[in-house]
Amino acid sequence: MIRIEEVSKIYHQGKPDEVRALQDISLEFFPGEVVVLTGPSGSGKSTLLALIGCMARPTQGTIYLQERRVSRLPESFLARIRRETYGFVFQQYHLLRDVSVLDNLMFPLYPAALPYKTMRERALLLLNKFDLSDRHKTNVRQLSGGEQQRVALARALMADPPIIIADEPTAHLDAELSLELLKILTELNAEGRTIIIASHDPVVYQSPLINRRIGLRHGKLVDDNNAGAGQ
Numbered sequence: 469m470i471r472i473e474e475v476s477k478i479y480h481q482g483k484p485d486e487v488r489a490l491q492d493i494s495l496e497f498f499p500g501e502v503v504v505l506t507g508p509s510g511s512g513k514s515t516l517l518a519l520i521g522c523m524a525r526p527t528q529g530t531i532y533l534q535e536r537r538v539s540r541l542p543e544s545f546l547a548r549i550r551r552e553t554y555g556f557v558f559q560q561y562h563l564l565r566d567v568s569v570l571d572n573l574m575f576p577l578y579p580a581a582l583p584y585k586t587m588r589e590r591a592l593l594l595l596n597k598f599d600l601s602d603r604h605k606t607n608v609r610q611l612s613g614g615e616q617q618r619v620a621l622a623r624a625l626m627a628d629p630p631i632i633i634a635d636e637p638t639a640h641l642d643a644e645l646s647l648e649l650l651k652i653l654t655e656l657n658a659e660g661r662t663i664i665i666a667s668h669d670p671v672v673y674q675s676p677l678i679n680r681r682i683g684l685r686h687g688k689l690v691d692d693n694n695a696g697a698g699q
């Protein structure tokens with residue numbers, strides 16, 4: 469599904485503050501896997517997620533998505549690939565705080581030029597799924613952290629993406645809400661979605677939901693406990 473070949477990412481290359489965030493990584497992700505990227509702060513987890521999700525390009529190496537080489541495509545193509553392929557969930561949620569829950573869900577789909585009615589129906593369906601129906605007119609600012617995380621997840625599903633990418637999704641949740649999030653991710657996986665999470669939260673990486681753990685240290689792959697399990 470996603471193949472990463474000998475990928476390195478260097479920030480500020482050739483400058484005094486150069487950072488080798490990822491070094492010579494080769495990996496393959498398979499449909500239906502639930503993968504966690506784990507490792508200490510600064511080990512390269514977010515950078516790897518950004519490359520997988522076509523949000524950044526590697527300095528060296530090649531990335532294939534469904535056998536299509538995506539690592540050198542121009543941004544206009546990448547934007548479309550991101551919209552159609554990935555649902556992103558970030559630790560800071562990245563929601564528009566002074567805008568209603570419903571508009572937060574519909575906003576990222578505007579470039580797809582779907583009819584307003586279709587987007588609204590889809591958004592209301594997802595809000596119902598996440599127990600947020602009665603909050604659709606509420607401004608995000610007025611929601612609790614757990615509710616905001618559910619809105620972020622609902623928004624990630626608006627384009628019905630086959631792959632969910634989540635960067636430290638439990639960072640601002642207590643243990644109970646973290647387990648609730650994992651339950652939702654389990655359901656999304658049962659629907660056939662591939663899930664790739666970066667996390668150093670043991671609630672996440674020790675969860676039975678996870679079928680593959682990939683360890684990073686100083687930008688290098690140090691551990692891959694179940695490569696190919698999803699084949």
Ligand SMILES: Nc1ncnc2c1ncn2[C@@H]1O[C@H](COP(=O)(O)OP(=O)(O)OP(=O)(O)O)[C@@H](O)[C@H]1O
Pocket residue numbers: 479480487488489507508509510511512513514515516666668
């Ligand atoms: N945009 C950037 N410009 C320069 N350096 C960066 C940038 N993004 C990340 N880095 C550096 O790259 C290295 C890897 O960072 P990354 O955020 O990928 O690690 P991480 O494992 O996700 O860390 P954390 O768990 O703290 O989020 C770090 O040394 C970081 O400072």
